[in-house]
Amino acid sequence: MSDHEMTPSVVERWRTLRTAAGPIDPTELDALWADLKSVDVSSILGSWRGFAFPTGHPVERVLARSRWHGKRFLALDDAQPLICRAEDSEGGGLYSDTTSGRGEASLWNIEFRGEVTATMVYDGMPVFDHFKQVDDDTLMGVMNGKAATVAPDGHLFYFGLERE
Template identity: 55%
Template sequence: MDVHEARALFRELTERDGRVDPGELDAIWAVLPTVRPEEILGEWKGGEFDTGHPLNGMLEKAGWYGKTFHSLHDAKPLMCRNEAGELYSNTGLGQGEASLWTVEFRGESTATMVYDGRPVFDHFKWVEEDTLLGIMNGKDVPDGGPYYYFYLERVSSSGGGLTGDGA
């Protein structure tokens, strides 16, 4: 698979109803370009792939919107919407916030969000200029997974505004 085929399959999988085979996502990941942490600063809207992972659906229930990277050491992994529709950083669910680093994963160094309060890493690769594929990895995840797969799309203008820490 080349990068153009990977991008086409990625778009197909984001629109697919039902389960997605993690093997298809791994094949896409393998050919995508790596990311430098400073390239992804800003606000991102997120979505997940239903691979049958235990986390599937949990973030949606929490009102997950996406991630915001203000700087390398100020990353908000769980931007959620409260009942009024306002964005806030859900530090309770995430046990804190995060920072961006370059970390080796599957033999490549790429931008990785490291959670402050959990042994969790979100690795990123470019799908297109404003789209990232993410793989959540962590201390308790065996080699080869199961991994949680998600994607982020860059938000051009901020909507909703960041409020305090509560829902």
């Protein structure tokens, strides 16, 4: 058996990490990120359901409390980073949480870790969500920015998005 046949594919590694109960070592997510393909902002427009990879990053708890559902990319200058499920509506209707997100966001192709890839730039915070493609309907994201986005151990927050 060749080395290539023994090495799990990027999609297989994604699936393993996607279903892991955690905690996941962020260096595994760093390695997966490095192997994914960059994506252009024009190809990610639409509504996406999100999830946090369970690494213990403080942002995980913040998103759980806010009942984070995902993100909406309506146009390059109209992105909603925090689509949340309302507690008080029957069935938990969705809304854009502009209070927690300090506004909304826009989409740009920005260099991160030596590659240009789709990036959401928050309007009211020094935060960037960079995206790479797992497949046509799945993105991996990493939140980058000032100190608030970095865990005490120095790792960034990783998450996934699945097209709705």
